[in-house]
Amino acid sequence: xxxxxxxxxxxxxVVEKQGGRSWVVACNDTAEACGVRxxxxxxxxxxxxxxxxxxxxxxxxxxxxxxxxxxxxxxxTPSVSLEPPHGLLLExxxxxxxxxxxxxxxxxxxxxxxxxxxxxxMACAPTSxxxxxxxxxxxxxxxxxxxRLENIIAALPVALLDQxxxxxxxxxxxxxxxxxxxxxxxRGGMARRFGxxxxxELDLALGRLPxxxxxxxxxxxxxxxxxxxxxVHDAEALQFAARxxxxxxxxxxxxxxxxxxxxxxxxxxxxxxxxxxxxxxxKPTRDAGRMQLLLRETLGxxxxxxxxxxxxxxxxxxxxxxxxxxxxxxxxxxxxxxxLLERLRIRLGKDAVYGIDTAADHRPERAWRxxxxxxxxxxxxxxxxxxxxxxxxxCHDGRLKLxxxxxxxxxxxxxxxxxxxxxxxxxxxNGAQLWVYCDRASGxxxxxxxxx
Amino acid sequence: xxxxxxxxxQHPGIWRGSxxxxxxxxxxxxxFAALDEVLPGGGWPRGALTEVLLAxxxxxxxxxxxxxxxxLSEADGWLAWVAPPYVPYAAALAAAGIDLKRLVVAxxxxxxxxxxxxxxxxxxxxxxxxxxxxRAADERRMRRLQLAAETGHTWGVLFRHARAAQExxxxxxxxxxxxxxxxxxxxxxxxxxxxxxxxxxVALPQAGAIRRTRRAAPALSLVHS
Numbered sequence: 192x193x194x195x196x197x198x199x200x201x202x203x204x205v206v207e208k209q210g211g212r213s214w215v216v217a218c219n220d221t222a223e224a225c226g227v228r229x230x231x232x233x234x235x236x237x238x239x240x241x242x243x244x245x246x247x248x249x250x251x252x253x254x255x256x257x258x259x260x261x262x263x264x265x266x267x268t269p270s271v272s273l274e275p276p277h278g279l280l281l282e283x284x285x286x287x288x289x290x291x292x293x294x295x296x297x298x299x300x301x302x303x304x305x306x307x308x309x310x311x312x313m314a315c316a317p318t319s320x321x322x323x324x325x326x327x328x329x330x331x332x333x334x335x336x337x338x339r340l341e342n343i344i345a346a347l348p349v350a351l352l353d354q355x356x357x358x359x360x361x362x363x364x365x366x367x368x369x370x371x372x373x374x375x376x377x378r379g380g381m382a383r384r385f386g387x388x389x390x391x392e393l394d395l396a397l398g399r400l401p402x403x404x405x406x407x408x409x410x411x412x413x414x415x416x417x418x419x420x421x422x423v424h425d426a427e428a429l430q431f432a433a434r435x436x437x438x439x440x441x442x443x444x445x446x447x448x449x450x451x452x453x454x455x456x457x458x459x460x461x462x463x464x465x466x467x468x469x470x471x472x473x474k475p476t477r478d479a480g481r482m483q484l485l486l487r488e489t490l491g492x493x494x495x496x497x498x499x500x501x502x503x504x505x506x507x508x509x510x511x512x513x514x515x516x517x518x519x520x521x522x523x524x525x526x527x528x529x530x531l532l533e534r535l536r537i538r539l540g541k542d543a544v545y546g547i548d549t550a551a552d553h554r555p556e557r558a559w560r561x562x563x564x565x566x567x568x569x570x571x572x573x574x575x576x577x578x579x580x581x582x583x584x585x586c587h588d589g590r591l592k593l594x595x596x597x598x599x600x601x602x603x604x605x606x607x608x609x610x611x612x613x614x615x616x617x618x619x620x621n622g623a624q625l626w627v628y629c630d631r632a633s634g635x636x637x638x639x640x641x642x643x
Numbered sequence: 644x645x646x647x648x649x650x651x652x653q654h655p656g657i658w659r660g661s662x663x664x665x666x667x668x669x670x671x672x673x674x675f676a677a678l679d680e681v682l683p684g685g686g687w688p689r690g691a692l693t694e695v696l697l698a699x700x701x702x703x704x705x706x707x708x709x710x711x712x713x714x715l716s717e718a719d720g721w722l723a724w725v726a727p728p729y730v731p732y733a734a735a736l737a738a739a740g741i742d743l744k745r746l747v748v749a750x751x752x753x754x755x756x757x758x759x760x761x762x763x764x765x766x767x768x769x770x771x772x773x774x775x776x777x778r779a780a781d782e783r784r785m786r787r788l789q790l791a792a793e794t795g796h797t798w799g800v801l802f803r804h805a806r807a808a809q810e811x812x813x814x815x816x817x818x819x820x821x822x823x824x825x826x827x828x829x830x831x832x833x834x835x836x837x838x839x840x841x842x843x844x845v846a847l848p849q850a851g852a853i854r855r856t857r858r859a860a861p862a863l864s865l866v867h868s
Contacts, residue, residue: 538756
């Protein structure tokens, strides 16, 4: 059960229109200190608190926030369901070991929620509806035993039930103030008087009736924006803001069982085109820690042309990433290797870091190629030198001793890059072994490689 | 020997002249028996720098390493080549048994970037070996690389000009290579466990084709740095 903690020093109240009048549905501590209470009319609240800021309740923004939180909660479990307007239910029994126990999971959830600027009541129970009632009652307990859950719930007021006001009033009238009182009423009579829904709700909470909940499905692509409190001039300062968006992305990717290989950070400026900063990963990933590292290094090397007022994190393409725990089982050396490649590419430039591969061409200078990914099945040739000169060097005076050859290479007449050469292995005065050729057209000699 | 001296000698950072064979833990066999015999632990030191000094390229300095690079390429972990002077030639590397999938080449623009790249590669632990051709070496930079190699437990090979033989170096192993009639003469300038006086001659696999030429040698030589 979650509510947004607005850090405003002035008294603030959120109001909602109902029956032609505005009612306070929430207020901050400052307003409460002036005597403002929930369920008070807006007019009364304004009279009590001087300079009260009144905000209209925005249902769609609330729902968007809840959906955002559901996406974030995907980092804990793929089974998240919404309890609008302000509840999230997470099925966590199957993923406790992944998060090293319940206490640890709750700690992570708590700090995550705080980091995003929300406050929450968190409760755990063997049934989701039981947990929901505990959270609404403000009992932040982790109850594992069904009998204990029944004991705790029995003492809670009936007002916590999701029943229409008529039913709740009826219960009060028969003297059932707590849920325990309801449980002691004869079931048959209760169903007749208050409807089957009340019985079902109690049974759901206590696990006597199986629950069927629809799980939250995240949208197909990810895009979240964050308005900055003040314009930011320095790219490095952006990483603090961007860091808030990454946990949500990670949760989104876990829910979708997916990873990203490219991320875009769009910086919006006033009266200027957006700056788009691209992040590339060696392999699809959903590890927020890794994204953050890459983000830090990228932003550290970015100069901003203008101050940024809004930051948008976008994953244009989402790729399937098989198992939910792929990162856990991946060989660490392989993961380190991807990270190393990414870091080198950020600093040295994309084209300065490459693998090499053989190519099907007889011309030695075209028989290899750099490739962005690691090379594939190569064609070996043991008559080739380990070093190839990027451009053949002409030879002049002195003596080279020809050790072996010739190997005639004639090729490329079809693409204008034709060569006609006789290659030899030669040794110079200093004992270095070179790969030389005689150009058959001109009779000139060139060095093309070194047998290092 | 009294007991306090004994306890000092137990410290892993201390090696004694007579202990050569025991010092280097899991060394990497070079593929040349004569060389393994004089190297501590019987091979290239993992988790340390090896300096290869030579006056001239093309005398077999890479062929000296290919057997161990081929073996490393069977495991995971990259063979990183930082700032190579020429193009590492794919067909020849494959012929030497090196899996090209493990190869990554970095061509940094500046010397500072090249030193940084080498350090990252060593420190990450993601590389089986790092080969680097770096300019503007100084002791501080060398020491950083040696520490990074220890941290990442990676075999770092620096190729430098033979002039550097006179300089001090934190590298665990320093070799001077010279061509000889029987192959390659390897002088060990520094190793853990005391000096070796005689150079070791290593017979390298023959370069290029075996077929003998009958053509008369042309009058030419290499214009070459």
